[in-house]
Amino acid sequence: MKVSKLLDKVRKQKPIVHHLTNWVTIYDCANIVKSFGASPVMAHAPEEVADMAKIASALVLNIGTLTTDFIEAMKLAAMSANSKGIPVILDVCGAGATPFRDIKCFELLDQVRINIIKGNASEIAKIAGENVQTKGVDAGKVEKNLVSVARHLAQARKATVVITGKEDIVADQSKTFIVRNGDEMMTHVVGTGCMAASVIGTFTAVHSDLAEAAAAGLACYEIAAEQAAGKANGPADFKVKMFDAVFNLNGKTADLKQRIIKK
């Protein structure tokens, strides 16, 4: 896949990516979008979310620090995004950790159109109806074949499904990509998972094949992570270098380094 084509489109179109996300990693989510050259906006008041979604090209929802009111605002934003036809990405952050999280995820999935469901292995397994226990917001162990879990969920929810991990799985109703980029150092920094959802939002904002866009975005992000990890003294230094590697990412390098496999 020529990921550079999508990277160029992001940098030229500078799409607005609207977020209703968690309060822990909200800065990093905004900043990764900005580092890719796009324009993040964070707004959650029920009085304005529909209007904000209307001027955006993608909507990213992340339930990391959810409340009941916040989920209601997400629904308003998503309904606006749905009617405008822009992609809605749901990061099911921490699904499986508490019944409340699961209930709210299913509410969102049932009441609005979610175009991309994104999580780590245990979170997606939970949403897919597998019997797992999430370890807070960090990934727990899942025994099942993850590609199969992703594909089934994509069918069941008529959505694109992204499972992030050592290898990322991106499945829609007709195809599956495996993204083999990234570095173990990402697991030692809070927010790399949340940022992945923002990156997916950024790339789907400029490309209509959502699975392709998600895979390309993840590959670019994780190539930057690989470049940063090689020079980093630890996770905090790595994070600084990763943002800069995203900002400086060369399209040709990205095309050479991308390890996206179509299954």
Added chain:
Amino acid sequence: MKVSKLLDKVRKQKPIVHHLTNWVTIYDCANIVKSFGASPVMAHAPEEVADMAKIASALVLNIGTLTTDFIEAMKLAAMSANSKGIPVILDVCGAGATPFRDIKCFELLDQVRINIIKGNASEIAKIAGENVQTKGVDAGKVEKNLVSVARHLAQARKATVVITGKEDIVADQSKTFIVRNGDEMMTHVVGTGCMAASVIGTFTAVHSDLAEAAAAGLACYEIAAEQAAGKANGPADFKVKMFDAVFNLNGKTADLKQRIIKK
């Protein structure tokens, strides 16, 4: 202008700067105040904002992630600040992006005394009644002469007006400063605009001529940005170096490097 005199006052007096700000850049807003040697405090509960404003020397309001309740808390804080006679800075972050934002900005401007109105070109143009469309929270294009917009708004609202951008404009009812410091790298980092409001709050906390204080604060902040940009590998590295350049900023260097023009 001898910006070093104000910088010294900030470092010696260590004023408390109370914020009701957005959840995206709240850390950076606090940390830039701290890096200048002052003492940030963030508090938004309606039960305590008036008391907190009473122990502060400036109040910074930023509507970036506003809600109705949050604006009400801002009013309580501002009324307390007004009665104590400390400056109130309003960052009209994202004005023009949604009707809700504009309504709430005007509510604040009409119901409490705002001493400094701060925004980028399209945000201030919106508040001044010009016909513009803000691009989310990033600056859109404005055709009008910005100095004239700032001056008229300063007259109309009997306030100091700050338009940040490649050149910053600071206008009160009798004079205008242009601040020609800063670096393009600032536009690639989320939060540099929000931090500018916090810097203005910090400097107005120690100097009664608000336009002078705002111009001096912006110059110091942006000189630090210039120093950081020269050595930075990208925006994230730049940001780290900018905070440290603020912390280490030498008064004499600041006086030499400041490019404030009085009009």
Added chain:
Amino acid sequence: MKVSKLLDKVRKQKPIVHHLTNWVTIYDCANIVKSFGASPVMAHAPEEVADMAKIASALVLNIGTLTTDFIEAMKLAAMSANSKGIPVILDVCGAGATPFRDIKCFELLDQVRINIIKGNASEIAKIAGENVQTKGVDAGKVEKNLVSVARHLAQARKATVVITGKEDIVADQSKTFIVRNGDEMMTHVVGTGCMAASVIGTFTAVHSDLAEAAAAGLACYEIAAEQAAGKANGPADFKVKMFDAVFNLNGKTADLKQRIIKK
């Protein structure tokens, strides 16, 4: 004290540390826990805090940006933590700055079991009933002998008391530790105090003697700070290096460098 034994336990057990904390430093609180190898989780919805506390090994409460509703959620989380028997750490951030803060601190202390009360000198003095004025969220001056304040409060509240500062004091009902690690650079970065509470939470999650755990955690954290300060160009660079020093901290080095004195 062999702090390395506790450090190893943190890294091996990777305990979940549940936080209800402030919105300013929430990222750093999560990230310091992660840098020590443990698993942070931030969740504040009243519908889920009890469940989240049940899967955690420690609960950290920080009132930095408190609201009435948020305190109520803290109580629910703490009651769940109490019934599970995991330690509850309360950072009385900004106590003394407003009456509202003090009232809410005492409510928490009276209505749920707080195992560790943590603050800077003026905050703890306020909670102990001394007559002090806190300077926002930064430490004010306290005349009284701090060890005596800590010991009396530990007796009165049947809790472990931690006073952070140039020297940290950790007192329970039968013993007192003084931790002489750390660096002045920590005072120039927003969030080092909040992170200290998260570190205490992380170490108490794996060791039942809470005073020992708190002292060991603080020593490890502050040894990392010492290592970082020696190489740092300013507070922002220091902060990056401190996280990495935590991540890379060698157990033997920690045992050699720890300056914990038992009184």
